[in-house]
Amino acid sequence: MGEAIINTAIASLRKDPNRRGELADEDFYGRRVEILKEMENGWSYVRTQYGYPGYTESRNLITEERKVGDWERAFKKLVINPFADILEAPSVRGVKIITLCKGALLSVLEAADLQGYVKIGLCDGETGFIKEGFLSEYKTGYTMEKEEELRYDIIQAACSYMGCQYRWGGKSPLGLDCSGLTFMAYQLNGITIYRDASIKEGYPVKAIPKDRKKTGDLLFFGGHVAIYLGEEKYIHSTARNGSDGVVINSLNPEDFLYREDLARRLEEVGSIFC
Numbered sequence: 001m002g003e004a005i006i007n008t009a010i011a012s013l014r015k016d017p018n019r020r021g022e023l024a025d026e027d028f029y030g031r032r033v034e035i036l037k038e039m040e041n042g043w044s045y046v047r048t049q050y051g052y053p054g055y056t057e058s059r060n061l062i063t064e065e066r067k068v069g070d071w072e073r074a075f076k077k078l079v080i081n082p083f084a085d086i087l088e089a090p091s092v093r094g095v096k097i098i099t100l101c102k103g104a105l106l107s108v109l110e111a112a113d114l115q116g117y118v119k120i121g122l123c124d125g126e127t128g129f130i131k132e133g134f135l136s137e138y139k140t141g142y143t144m145e146k147e148e149e150l151r152y153d154i155i156q157a158a159c160s161y162m163g164c165q166y167r168w169g170g171k172s173p174l175g176l177d178c179s180g181l182t183f184m185a186y187q188l189n190g191i192t193i194y195r196d197a198s199i200k201e202g203y204p205v206k207a208i209p210k211d212r213k214k215t216g217d218l219l220f221f222g223g224h225v226a227i228y229l230g231e232e233k234y235i236h237s238t239a240r241n242g243s244d245g246v247v248i249n250s251l252n253p254e255d256f257l258y259r260e261d262l263a264r265r266l267e268e269v270g271s272i273f274c
Helices: 065-073 147-159 178-187
Strands: 002-006 010-014 023-028 032-038 043-048 053-057 076-079 083-087 096-101 105-108 117-121 127-131 135-137 206-208 218-220 225-230 233-238 245-250 268-271
Touching: 002 065, 023 053, 032 065, 147 178, 147 225, 147 233, 178 225, 178 233
Parallel strands: none
Antiparallel strands: 002 032, 010 023, 010 053, 032 043, 043 053, 076 105, 076 135, 083 096, 083 127, 105 117, 117 127, 206 268, 218 225, 218 268, 225 233, 233 245
């Protein structure tokens, strides 16, 4: 039915078109979605750029063709700070327009001033200001030329969520599930992997022998996924009592971080470096 741009900080994608519907996924400000069906109750059935469907409130979307086109052509950067205010003026006293989170996209209009504020464009046509240090390169692809560097960057992205709470269907610093963490660690580096905790054809992750796992690869535990850190340790988002979010655990029985329940369930290892 057409393209749209998310115009809210975090757009909930639910399995049913109502606010009590199970949270299936989240997507962020400035991201493009495809509208598959418009519902009569103020909801739209959409599909994300990475192929994940869900219902979101129509008021979360910009559908005007001109604005969508302008946004697609704009030079954009990625919000990398966990949370960042967009202000009406380049000052700490500036009135807040909206607070965005890591993963949002903004159009950059001018270079930073002496105080480090960048003038940005919002997808509804408004302008505002944000600290330059809260933005990073918006990567839409990747290269294997510097494999070790890319593996390191994936791990660093995952570790930036340390301590975040577990949220079923979540993908933001407010809370994320296991595949939300792995997806974001890769997406922030320009790599689109499957959103759920499995290997799916059509995405770059392929199964490899378990004994060939390296840092940045994915560990699949049957309905659960983690990122391998090396030395038998991994980072994941877990709802287990006592963890309740993004933590580091180990496959090594001699390590105090050992999770026996997961170590026994390790089914396969996935990698984009094949």
